[in-house]
Amino acid sequence: MADVVAALDVRYPPAWAEEWDRVGLVLGEPTTPVRRIACVVDVVPETVDEALAAGAEMIVAHHPLLLRGVSSVAATTYKGRIVHRLIKADVALYVAHTNADVADPGVSDALAARFGLTGLHPLHRPRPGSPADAPGRGIGRIGQLPVPMTLAELTRHAAAVLPVTAWGVRAAGDPGRMVRTLAVSGGSGDGFLAEATAAGVDAFLTADLRHHPAGEHLAAGGPALLDAAHWATERPWLDDLAAHLRDALSVETVVSDLDTDPWTVHAAAPRPDKEPRP
Numbered sequence: 001m002a003d004v005v006a007a008l009d010v011r012y013p014p015a016w017a018e019e020w021d022r023v024g025l026v027l028g029e030p031t032t033p034v035r036r037i038a039c040v041v042d043v044v045p046e047t048v049d050e051a052l053a054a055g056a057e058m059i060v061a062h063h064p065l066l067l068r069g070v071s072s073v074a075a076t077t078y079k080g081r082i083v084h085r086l087i088k089a090d091v092a093l094y095v096a097h098t099n100a101d102v103a104d105p106g107v108s109d110a111l112a113a114r115f116g117l118t119g120l121h122p123l124h125r126p127r128p129g130s131p132a133d134a135p136g137r138g139i140g141r142i143g144q145l146p147v148p149m150t151l152a153e154l155t156r157h158a159a160a161v162l163p164v165t166a167w168g169v170r171a172a173g174d175p176g177r178m179v180r181t182l183a184v185s186g187g188s189g190d191g192f193l194a195e196a197t198a199a200g201v202d203a204f205l206t207a208d209l210r211h212h213p214a215g216e217h218l219a220a221g222g223p224a225l226l227d228a229a230h231w232a233t234e235r236p237w238l239d240d241l242a243a244h245l246r247d248a249l250s251v252e253t254v255v256s257d258l259d260t261d262p263w264t265v266h267a268a269a270p271r272p273d274k275e276p277r278p
């Protein structure tokens with residue numbers, strides 16, 4: 001396992017993570033042999049079930065299991081139960097979060113690839129002088145769509161090329177607006193609205209967008225917004241992660257397609273006044 005940790009630490013150095021983040025090896029005995037690695041966005045009971053059933057000795061996750069101060073991992077708690085199951089099964093856990101977001105290639109490169117974006121550059125650059133600061137690195141990517149399309153077309157396209165979720169994709173702005181330049185940011189990109197505007201892109205796709213910031217952003221003339229499911233924007237990275245692990249080490253990988261987005265139901269009433277029927 002020490003070799004896997006070393007390889008991951010090279011591609012996603014923990015020093016590149018945001019200060020509030022908690023990344024790297026969470027659980028595990030470095031001398032344990034690792035033959036199979038499970039790649040997941042979230043460490044939840046269902047993805048742990050998958051990893052154990054697949055015979056993985058290690059899980060590499062995007063989201064930290066333990067982010068804030070922890071004073072108990074008793075099995076009577078939700079996260080403590082997960083910790084117990086992993087330790088009893090001798091399964092290690094490694095997290096690459098904002099250090100994988102900022103990396104090149106990173107989480108948003110895999111998202112950008114789903115749209116065939118070209119001429120990629122970062123949306124949010126690391127703080128100058130910070131450990132992650134280097135050309136090409138940063139959170140989110142900006143690129144050109146292979147074929148310009150309207151916002152309505154792009155929204156349907158996004159729903160088709162992203163992993164399927166109940167949430168799907170919703171968009172904000174003029175449905176007829178032409179989109180050539182697209183910014184994408186895997187996960188919660190709420191904080192990068194001003195940077196998307198400053199970059200002069202036609203649209204910005206991310207997750208977890210909210211009423212007031214989105215409305216005020218559009219009222220100020222900012223790019224159109226596409227709000228996808230958080231899991232769906234980060235799941236594409238798992239394929240890149242798994243391919244890298246197979247190439248760098250002689251290990252097998254399993255990639256979880258279990259949708260860990262909390263939203264499970266979506267309904268839309270017909271709105272012929274806003275959206276032309278197909």
Ligand SMILES: [Zn+2]
Nearest residue numbers: 186187188234
């Ligand atoms: Zn995320």
